[in-house]
Amino acid sequence: MLPAIDSSSWTALYVLDVAAILVFAISYYRNCYRRGYRIDFWYTQLFLLCIFPNMLMLPFAQSDLNFVVLGSDLRAVVAAIPIVFLITMAGCLSMLAGGGLWRLRLGLGLRETAAKVLDLVPRSSMMLMSSPSILVFQSALCLLLQLMILALYFSQNGFAFDLRSYTFANPSLRPVALVISNYSIVIASHCLARYLERKEKILLACTLLLTLGLVFFGARGNLLSIYLNILICLVVKLRRRISLFRVGSLAAIILLAAFYIGNARSGEYSLTGLMGSMFFLLFYGNNFSDLRDFAWVYSAWDHTFWAGKTYLAAILAFIPRFASQFRDTWGLGAATASSVGFDPQVHPGLRPGAFGEGFFNFGLPGVIAVGLLLGITLRWVDAEVKRLLAET
Numbered sequence: 225m226l227p228a229i230d231s232s233s234w235t236a237l238y239v240l241d242v243a244a245i246l247v248f249a250i251s252y253y254r255n256c257y258r259r260g261y262r263i264d265f266w267y268t269q270l271f272l273l274c275i276f277p278n279m280l281m282l283p284f285a286q287s288d289l290n291f292v293v294l295g296s297d298l299r300a301v302v303a304a305i306p307i308v309f310l311i312t313m314a315g316c317l318s319m320l321a322g323g324g325l326w327r328l329r330l331g332l333g334l335r336e337t338a339a340k341v342l343d344l345v346p347r348s349s350m351m352l353m354s355s356p357s358i359l360v361f362q363s364a365l366c367l368l369l370q371l372m373i374l375a376l377y378f379s380q381n382g383f384a385f386d387l388r389s390y391t392f393a394n395p396s397l398r399p400v401a402l403v404i405s406n407y408s409i410v411i412a413s414h415c416l417a418r419y420l421e422r423k424e425k426i427l428l429a430c431t432l433l434l435t436l437g438l439v440f441f442g443a444r445g446n447l448l449s450i451y452l453n454i455l456i457c458l459v460v461k462l463r464r465r466i467s468l469f470r471v472g473s474l475a476a477i478i479l480l481a482a483f484y485i486g487n488a489r490s491g492e493y494s495l496t497g498l499m500g501s502m503f504f505l506l507f508y509g510n511n512f513s514d515l516r517d518f519a520w521v522y523s524a525w526d527h528t529f530w531a532g533k534t535y536l537a538a539i540l541a542f543i544p545r546f547a548s549q550f551r552d553t554w555g556l557g558a559a560t561a562s563s564v565g566f567d568p569q570v571h572p573g574l575r576p577g578a579f580g581e582g583f584f585n586f587g588l589p590g591v592i593a594v595g596l597l598l599g600i601t602l603r604w605v606d607a608e609v610k611r612l613l614a615e616t
Contacts, residue, residue, distance in 0.1 A: 377440070431450070483502065
């Protein structure tokens with residue numbers, strides 16, 4: 225059992241929290257908004273990985289309303305929040321350091337070497353987008369695979385939106401559904417990107433059809449990943465021609481759609497019911513619960529580091545979990561679920577945030593390493609996006 229945290233400690237934590245938010249806001253205003261960008265990749269990812277799920281969620285993670293989710297674990301989780309908050313702060317500072325390292329020129333050729341390695345992904349994307357016929361063929365194949373697994377799902381469960389639960393009950397289908405889902409995300413993202421550039425309507429149709437199929441897979445993050453990066457590029461390209469109000473409105477619409485899909489997965493199709501539960505879903509649900517989930521796992525953790533086992537399990541993702549006892553035990557979802565007493569065969573696991581996995585595997589050195597890698601990569605992506613869009 226973790227010791228209780230006194231009020232002065234919480235006050236110091238909130239002072240640190242507010243200071244971090246203010247530093248982020250001032251930096252965004254000076255280095256993004258004043259330079260003509262309403263948002264960019266760097267500040268968007270800082271907000272999504274650090275500010276929103278951790279700094280802004282701190283008071284809500286401490287609230288007794290989390291009893292609905294945490295039950296009898298509430299007090300232990302609240303006691304762990306200050307520790308994991310400071311760990312997350314260390315990760316955020318490491319991200320900033322990584323971004324600074326990327327911009328630092330030492331004349332050793334390290335920056336150029338790293339850029340060549342990182343450039344492999346965008347070059348592969350450009351090759352995939354080079355021909356609309358290739359994308360149409362790949363989209364047709366994705367749709368066929370989606371229809372096949374959905375037909376099996378509907379034949380067993382009737383019409384519903386929770387294929388994920390079905391695959392948990394039938395673990396031999398789980399890797400198949402995961403491959404189809406990831407394949408569809410990649411193809412749909414490239415179809416949307418080429419449509420925005422060339423206005424080829426057939427690619428817009430492919431994007432929408434693949435999106436419709438993915439709705440039944442139940443993972444809202446998959447749907448968001450199709451559109452988020454493309455929309456960020458569009459906003460970066462528009463620069464001052466789009467207002468922050470429009471950006472915020474678009475974000476609100478995406479958030480509302482994501483919550484509605486979550487309700488539909490549970491069999492709740494009423495928009496009125498969604499609006500009534502929106503506040504709870506946003507601040508106390510399982511959608512932006514990184515800080516709370518990190519604290520939940522930490523409060524039940526035996527303080528034995530996982531020594532890279534969850535990362536090795538991710539590398540071995542091509543092996544189905546039902547066929548590998550190692551993956552069945554050390555996949556991140558399985559490890560976090562079993563840590564807090566859930567059955568990993570029926571529970572998808574918890575989300576300990578951008579730095580939780582690094583901490584549970586290697587402690588603070590793991591957090592710092594993850595932060596540095598994220599910072600270097602995201603700074604490079606941000607610089608490349610701005611450079612390429614400036615040329616168009």
